[in-house]
Amino acid sequence: MSEKVLMKGNEAIAEAAIRAGCRHFFGYPITPQTEVAAYMARRMPKVDGLYLQAESEIAAINMVLGASAAGVRAMTSSSSPGIALKSEGLSYLAGCDLPALVVNVQRGGPGLGGIQPSQSDYFQATRGAGHGDFHLLVLAPNSIQEMVDLTYLAFELADRYRVTAMLLADGILGQMMEPVSLPDPAAADLPPKDWAVTGTGGKRLHNIVNSLYLKPEDLEATNLARYEKYAVIQRREARHEAFLLDDADIVVAAYGASARIAKNAILAARAEGIRAGLLRPVTLWPFPKAAFAQAAKTARAFVTVEMSMGQMIEDVELSVRCAKPVTLCSRVGGMVPAPEQILESIRQAAGGAK
Amino acid sequence: MQTVFEKTPGLTDAVLHYCPGCTHGIIHRLVAEVYTELGVSDRTIGVAPVGCAVMAYDYFNCDVVQAAHGRAPAVATGIKRARPDTVVFTYQGDGDLAAIGTAETIHAAARGENITVIFVNNAIYGMTGGQMAPTTMPGQITQTSPYGRDPAVAGYPLRMCELLATVDGAAYLERVSADSVKNIRAAKQAIRRAFECQLAGRGFALVEVLSTCPTNWGLEPVKALDWLRENMIPYYPLGVYKDSARDGKEAAQ
Ligand SMILES: Cc1ncc(C[n+]2csc(CCOP(=O)(O)OP(=O)(O)O)c2C)c(N)n1
Ligand code: SF4
Numbered sequence: 001m002s003e004k005v006l007m008k009g010n011e012a013i014a015e016a017a018i019r020a021g022c023r024h025f026f027g028y029p030i031t032p033q034t035e036v037a038a039y040m041a042r043r044m045p046k047v048d049g050l051y052l053q054a055e056s057e058i059a060a061i062n063m064v065l066g067a068s069a070a071g072v073r074a075m076t077s078s079s080s081p082g083i084a085l086k087s088e089g090l091s092y093l094a095g096c097d098l099p100a101l102v103v104n105v106q107r108g109g110p111g112l113g114g115i116q117p118s119q120s121d122y123f124q125a126t127r128g129a130g131h132g133d134f135h136l137l138v139l140a141p142n143s144i145q146e147m148v149d150l151t152y153l154a155f156e157l158a159d160r161y162r163v164t165a166m167l168l169a170d171g172i173l174g175q176m177m178e179p180v181s182l183p184d185p186a187a188a189d190l191p192p193k194d195w196a197v198t199g200t201g202g203k204r205l206h207n208i209v210n211s212l213y214l215k216p217e218d219l220e221a222t223n224l225a226r227y228e229k230y231a232v233i234q235r236r237e238a239r240h241e242a243f244l245l246d247d248a249d250i251v252v253a254a255y256g257a258s259a260r261i262a263k264n265a266i267l268a269a270r271a272e273g274i275r276a277g278l279l280r281p282v283t284l285w286p287f288p289k290a291a292f293a294q295a296a297k298t299a300r301a302f303v304t305v306e307m308s309m310g311q312m313i314e315d316v317e318l319s320v321r322c323a324k325p326v327t328l329c330s331r332v333g334g335m336v337p338a339p340e341q342i343l344e345s346i347r348q349a350a351g352g353a354k
Numbered sequence: 355m356q357t358v359f360e361k362t363p364g365l366t367d368a369v370l371h372y373c374p375g376c377t378h379g380i381i382h383r384l385v386a387e388v389y390t391e392l393g394v395s396d397r398t399i400g401v402a403p404v405g406c407a408v409m410a411y412d413y414f415n416c417d418v419v420q421a422a423h424g425r426a427p428a429v430a431t432g433i434k435r436a437r438p439d440t441v442v443f444t445y446q447g448d449g450d451l452a453a454i455g456t457a458e459t460i461h462a463a464a465r466g467e468n469i470t471v472i473f474v475n476n477a478i479y480g481m482t483g484g485q486m487a488p489t490t491m492p493g494q495i496t497q498t499s500p501y502g503r504d505p506a507v508a509g510y511p512l513r514m515c516e517l518l519a520t521v522d523g524a525a526y527l528e529r530v531s532a533d534s535v536k537n538i539r540a541a542k543q544a545i546r547r548a549f550e551c552q553l554a555g556r557g558f559a560l561v562e563v564l565s566t567c568p569t570n571w572g573l574e575p576v577k578a579l580d581w582l583r584e585n586m587i588p589y590y591p592l593g594v595y596k597d598s599a600r601d602g603k604e605a606a607q
Pocket of ligand 2: 371372373375376377378406476480481566567568569570
């Protein structure tokens with residue numbers, strides 16, 4: 001099916017996951033991601049797959065861990081408060097070097113917060129997904145088509161590097177409808193899962209999937225090995241989109257739904273004679289540091305646009321090594337920045353309101 | 355020369371780390387003998403808990419996943435649903451199964467998850483050095499109930515077999531004890547039936563094994579066995595709490 005169909009973001013993720021060969025989905029209802037679960041519940045039985053509603057997000061992520069340990073592509077989806085409950089499982093997945101896909105359709109917080117879109121889980125996704133030293137591979141789509149493409153990519157990279165990938169979306173993208181094409185994902189040459197628990201079949205020694213290392217030397221060694229792998233991922237897998245960036249004086253940094261709105265503001269700024277451009281991280285971890293460092297050579301200032309109190313801004317500042325001023329344009333709690341607000345931030349960065 | 359006892363190939367050659375007189379070792383052997391004798395060790399997958407048995411992955415000579423504290427039934431669910439042809443068991447202590455993992459236990463049972471759960475009830479948190487467990491007896495002294503468990507403050511012990519017997523999805527529930535040769539024989543039979551339950555696709559099976567923790571009970575191994583008999587068995591009566599095969603047959607008669 002590569003002709004275009006009109007789909008909601010949440011449903012597009014679900015359909016893409018099935019096309020990517022995922023037949024095991026474990027979930028727990030929460031707004032605004034519920035359509036992912038509902039779509040899975042409808043479709044999975046038709047493709048010999050499993051939709052299983054767990055008793056909690058904690059159980060769901062541990063079911064994902066079990067299925068992944070058994071060598072199949074497995075996923076769960078949730079929204080912010082539910083992702084918090086998955087922290088333990090995310091850490092164990094990392095400690096066991098298991099691939100999986102976790103979708104977070106973010107909503108406002110903290111606490112029960114609200115059910116409107118937000119991007120306030122950036123820290124949680126890129127820094128604080130659970131205890132211990134580890135990273136999730138974090139992909140941030142900004143269109144329904146990208147929700148499909150990045151779901152394919154997430155499964156591929158997860159299997160290639162034995163890491164858990166997170167698709168970090170938000171309530172806007174989850175609920176939005178756009179035409180998408182769903183080609184079958186390209187066949188990838190992936191390493192065999194010879195570490196999986198499948199039963200020995202009497203043909204090999206027993207496989208052990210484990211994150212416990214009581215000898216500090218051993219535990220340190222696993223951490224170092226994992227970080228070597230992370231270094232490879234940082235070198236190879238950082239992705240970004242550049243929009244009117246080449247001659248930009250003012251670089252707007254935004255991901256996901258914020259980046260869509262920012263594009264309008266950038267065009268408006270250009271119409272006023274301000275050379276603005278967009279640098280949109282597609283991977284939040286690894287963060288496209290090199291692209292930012294490059295942009296910092298010619299840009300005068302950076303503006304990050306986020307539906308958070310300023311989280312990604314830290315990565316932007318780190319990437320440009322504070323060589324250029326970086327300011328924040330934000331709305332939170334389910335509020336969405338308007339193009340005019342972003343335009344005003346661009347004007348200020350460019351040297352004052354016109 | 356006739357061999358009268360052989361270590362089961364279901365266990366690896368690793369030396370068990372359990373304290374002298376601890377019944378964890380016996381229960382390991384029973385489980386390994388059962389899956390070996392049933393001829394399914396090459397398609398058996400174990401799930402180890404967080405607790406003294408955390409390193410069960412080094413001992414069971416089958417594929418093993420080490421789960422987070424209390425989550426073994428959820429991990430086992432994921433494995434079994436991904437590979438229905440395998441034989442999946444969890445091995446869990448009372449803190450793991452009846453405190454932090456209560457929800458995972460009850461809901462795995464409620465789903466009729468086709469797995470086998472070995473539940474080692476030693477009335478204490480062994481691994482962390484002897485704190486009060488959900489199964490600690492009223493009056494029992496532990497590190498965190500130094501004046502004896504006072505139900506007015508700390509509530510009452512949970513009887514998991516009785517509790518799970520009300521759950522339709524549970525197919526086989528039995529409580530046994532590892533305190534004597536006779537009871538250990540019976541324990542093995544129960545474990546065998548719990549694995550056969552899974553092989554027959556009948557759903558959730560759990561065997562609760564009353565077990566000792568001489569180290570944290572502060573008793574010598576033989577005294578610990580006496581304590582188990584005198585204190586635990588009266589509170590946790592042995593027996594079959596549910597057997598869908600038997601109950602089904604009875605209903606059909
Ligand atoms: C989330 C979490 N909380 C607490 C612990 C600490 N902890 C390790 S083992 C254990 C209790 C184990 O007791 P039990 O399940 O009864 O098994 P036993 O050691 O007695 O065999 C606890 C509380 C942990 N590892 N993880
Ligand atoms: S602490 Fe208790 S349960 Fe743990 S190995 Fe020692 S005796 Fe056994």
